[in-house]
Amino acid sequence: MRDLDTPKTIQLLNHIMEFELAGVVRYTHYSLMVTGPNRIPIVGFFKAQANESLLHAQEAGEIITGLEGHPSQRIAAIEETNRHSVTDLLQESLNHEQKALHMYKQLLDIVQDASIYLEEYTRTKIGQEEMHNLEIKKMLRDFS
Numbered sequence: 719m720r721d722l723d724t725p726k727t728i729q730l731l732n733h734i735m736e737f738e739l740a741g742v743v744r745y746t747h748y749s750l751m752v753t754g755p756n757r758i759p760i761v762g763f764f765k766a767q768a769n770e771s772l773l774h775a776q777e778a779g780e781i782i783t784g785l786e787g788h789p790s791q792r793i794a795a796i797e798e799t800n801r802h803s804v805t806d807l808l809q810e811s812l813n814h815e816q817k818a819l820h821m822y823k824q825l826l827d828i829v830q831d832a833s834i835y836l837e838e839y840t841r842t843k844i845g846q847e848e849m850h851n852l853e854i855k856k857m858l859r860d861f862s
Contacts, residue, residue, distance in 0.1 A: 722832040727829060737794045742771045764807075
């Protein structure tokens with residue numbers, strides 16, 4: 719096994735944490751903006767996504783402090799398109815999830831063969847983000 723690049727790992731985990739915290743705000747906003755006959759299940763979906771984003775941010779922060787780093791107090795920038803149809807919200811969600819997937823894949827490149835725990839943590843997050851991408855794509859099919 720190779721040595722873990724701890725500063726690089728902490729830096730990317732902080733970026734992930736900021737992005738996941740932005741997801742909390744993003745998905746909470748989306749849950750408030752949904753209207754129409756499918757509102758109730760879609761609001762539930764967005765609220766669950768917000769809760770999961772918070773959990774992911776907390777997990778990243780715990781790892782950062784475990785590596786003797788300092789968790790960021792920032793939140794990544796959140797684009798506001800002011801388009802709130804269900805299709806628009808789902809498409810923005812898909813874009814967000816694809817960015818998260820990309821970040822976790824970057825993290826895997828850093829931790830692979832350097833830390834079993836971090837590699838497994840990252841692979842789990844990649845799997846979760848891939849599932850979110852699939853779910854949102856399936857949801858979008860009904861609106862296209």
